[in-house]
Every structure is written in C-alpha cells, then in structure tokens.
Amino acid sequence: MTMIPRAAFVAAALAMSASAAQAGDIEAGASAFQSQCQNCHNVIDSEGEVLAGRPNVRTGPNLYGVVGRQAGTEDFRYGGSLVEAGEAGLVWDTENMVPYLLDPNTFLRDTLDNRRARSQMSFRVRDDATAENIIAFLAQFGAVEDAEEEAAADS
Numbered sequence: 001m002t003m004i005p006r007a008a009f010v011a012a013a014l015a016m017s018a019s020a021a022q023a024g025d026i027e028a029g030a031s032a033f034q035s036q037c038q039n040c041h042n043v044i045d046s047e048g049e050v051l052a053g054r055p056n057v058r059t060g061p062n063l064y065g066v067v068g069r070q071a072g073t074e075d076f077r078y079g080g081s082l083v084e085a086g087e088a089g090l091v092w093d094t095e096n097m098v099p100y101l102l103d104p105n106t107f108l109r110d111t112l113d114n115r116r117a118r119s120q121m122s123f124r125v126r127d128d129a130t131a132e133n134i135i136a137f138l139a140q141f142g143a144v145e146d147a148e149e150e151a152a153a154d155s
Contacts, residue, residue: 024129029137032130036123037063043141051141060121065142066092067135081108081117088112097135101125 033041033052040060042053051064061076072078072086085108090096100107104119111117125131 024132024134024136026133026136026140028130029133029135032125032134033137036125036130037134040121040123043138045141052137063138063141067097067139067142068093069142071096079118079120081112081114082119084117085111094132094135098128098131101131101134102128 030052038053038057040057041063042055042057043051043064044053044055044062045051045064053063061074061078066074069092070086071090071092072083078086088111090111092100096107096111099110100119101124103124104121105117108117108119109115125134
C-alpha cells in the first residue's frame with residue numbers, strides 16, 4: 001500500500017471539501033439535510049457536539065467528516081457491500097456521493113460489478129441538485145477543520 005505524505009493528504013482534503021462546497025448551495029443543503037437526512041443521520045464532532053441532526057439518532061452513521069473519507073470506515077456497523085467498496089478504494093467525494101444518494105443499491109452494484117450488492121440506506125435523494133446541496137452542507141464539517149488543524153500543527 002502506498003503511503004500519502006501528510007501534507008499532500010491535508011491539501012487534498014482541503015481541495016475536496018472546497019470543491020464540494022462550491023458544487024452546491026450550503027443553505028439549501030442544510031434544509032434538505034433537516035427534512036431528508038436527520039431522521040437517520042447526524043453530524044457530531046470529535047468533542048461530542050451535535051452540529052446537525054438529532055443527538056441520539058443511531059440508524060445511520062455520523063456524517064462528520066464524510067466528504068473525503070473512505071467509505072465504510074467510520075465507527076458504525078456498515079453493510080458488507082459498502083465495506084467492500086471502501087476496501088476497494090471508494091472515497092466519498094461529489095463524484096461518488098451524488099449517484100449514491102440518488103440510488104444507493106444501483107451505485108454499489110455498479111461500483112462492485114455485483115448485481116447482488118446492496119446498501120443499508122433505502123432512502124433516495126430526488127435529484128442531482130439536492131444531492132450536491134447536501135454534499136456542500138456536509139463538506140463544511142470535519143475534513144476542512146481537521147485538515148486545517150493538521151496543517152497548523154505541521155507548521
């Protein structure tokens with residue numbers, strides 16, 4: 001396995017988060033998250049502060065830092081197909097998250113080239129714009145803050 005230098009990883013995380021935020025409308029994403037996502041997901045930082053969603057939701061994983069993260073690796077009991085996709089290198093960026101949010105099962109089947117692959121997420125976002133807005137909203141949590149802290153620590 002090739003190791004990525006820490007500075008390159010920080011730069012990539014900042015660029016990925018910035019490009020995701022530019023692709024959508026953060027305010028519209030906040031509204032969409034509240035109406036469509038918070039029943040199953042929340043955004044809780046490493047200090048336990050609830051940044052979005054409800055505090056005791058346990059149906060889906062915490063989405064703090066999801067943009068730029070390898071799929072299926074956060075502290076959550078993911079389905080086998082999502083873990084397999086993550087182990088194969090799937091990283092949550094706009095290019096991957098939009099089709100996943102539109103149709104999770106089809107996305108995993110295509111990604112894994114396995115017609116039996118399934119997602120535990122049954123909900124679907126209605127259109128590309130809504131998916132991009134949700135991603136822009138989520139991109140502001142985690143990756144940028146963590147990468148900026150790492151960059152400051154490396155200076």
